[in-house]
Amino acid sequence: MIHVQHLTKTYDDLQRGRFVAVDEVSFSVNRGEIFGLLGPNGAGKTTVLRILSTVLSPTSGIANVAGYDVVTDPAEVRRHIGFVSNNTAIYDRMTAWEMVEYFGRLHGMSASHLNERLETLFTQLRMNDFRDVPGAKMSTGMKQKVSIARAMVHDPPVLIFDEATLGLDVLVARNLLAVIRSLRDAGKCLIFSTHIMSEVERLCDRIAIMHRGKILDSGTLPELRDRHDEHDFEELFFGLLSRHEHADCEALQSHPDGLAPVDFTNPATSMEARS
Ligand SMILES: Nc1ncnc2c1ncn2[C@@H]1O[C@H](COP(=O)(O)OP(=O)(O)OP(=O)(O)O)[C@@H](O)[C@H]1O
Structure with a gap:
């Protein structure tokens, strides 16, 4: 369903010059599978997902979604995906029902088909008790459900969740993970x-660990544990990042203006092992 090969994205940054945000990334995701992209802030996760959703174009490499290329067939790609992030705008004056209906119309769905789909979705996501509540009066959990419903209204085979649990309370985040499992x-x-280790541990069938634009390793949790001879996922993760840092550091030694290594024992480093 999703095939990504040697995907690279560079930005021309005023401060950093030519900056490689995504570096030769390759992975595939199948039907009936949850693939987790795990990495600290700035790893390049959002950039990969924005390329998959056709918002950004790749500098090089291939990204194919549901059989369509993101560069040559962006409209078809958009028809086959739904995108959920943590900062989707919710219109204050529209009710939950109106918002999801509006997005269905944007996808060109007929009135009768749309009505049927909304009934199914509102029941599936348990949204019937707030279908007439306007955006301004919704809780964070309600808003997140509306974001999911509008990403799913056209029943896409591929769903992309970008840091979707960020800022949600534990109960709402837990419900969201349950919805993702049912999908x-x-x-x-x-x-x-996500940057939350326990979420990928509990949710994902396969995991790719990303850092500074690169996938350092990927596989099922048992595969990763075996390969690194480490049962504790947190240890495994930080060990992998540290080894990558040291390798990078050695490569940069001849460059006095090279980047300093990240201290992963420093609490300011943005990773979370939420239980
Ligand atoms: N438009 C841009 N111009 C320059 N650099 C950018 C741009 N967008 C992203 N970047 C840089 O690319 C790198 C990857 O960013 P990206 O948002 O993909 O990371 P991320 O893993 O999703 O992290 P976060 O959770 O912080 O969003 C970061 O160093 C970021 O500063």
């Missing part, structure tokens, strides 16, 4: 980015 069980292809 996987219904055969959807899901890609889920």
Whole structure:
């Protein structure tokens, strides 16, 4: 369903010059699978997901979604995906029902089909008790459900969740993870980015660990544990990042203006091992 090969994105940054945000990234995601992209802030997760959703174009490499290339067939790609992030704007004056209906109309759905779909979605996501509540009066949990419903209204086979649990309270985040699991069980292809280790541990069928634009390793949790001879996922993760830092550091030794290594024992480093 999703095939990414040697995907690279560079930005021309005023401060950093030519900056490689995504560096030769390759992975595939199948139907009925949750693929987790795990990495600290700035790893390049959002950039990959924005390329997959056709918002950004790649500098090089291939990204194919549901059989369509993101560069040559962006409209078809958009028809086959739904995108959920943590900062989707919710219109204050529209009710939950109106908002999801509006997005269905944007996808060109007929009135009768749309009505049927809304009934199914509102029941599936348990949104019926707030279908007439306007955006301004919604809780964070309600807003997140509206974001998911409008990403799913056209019933896309691929769903992309970019740091979707960020800022949600524990209960709402837990409900969201349950929704994602049920979508996987219904055969959807899901890609889920986060910096929270326990979320990928509990949710994802396969995991790619990203750092500074590169995938350092990927596989199922048992595969990763075996390969690194480390059962504790947190240890495994930080060990992998540290080894990458040291390798980078050695490569940069001849460059006096090279980047300093990140101290992963420093609490300011943005990773979370939420239980
Ligand atoms: N438009 C841009 N111009 C220059 N650099 C950018 C731009 N967008 C992103 N970057 C840089 O690319 C790198 C990857 O950013 P990206 O947002 O993809 O990371 P991320 O893993 O999603 O982290 P976060 O959770 O912080 O968003 C970062 O160093 C970021 O500063």
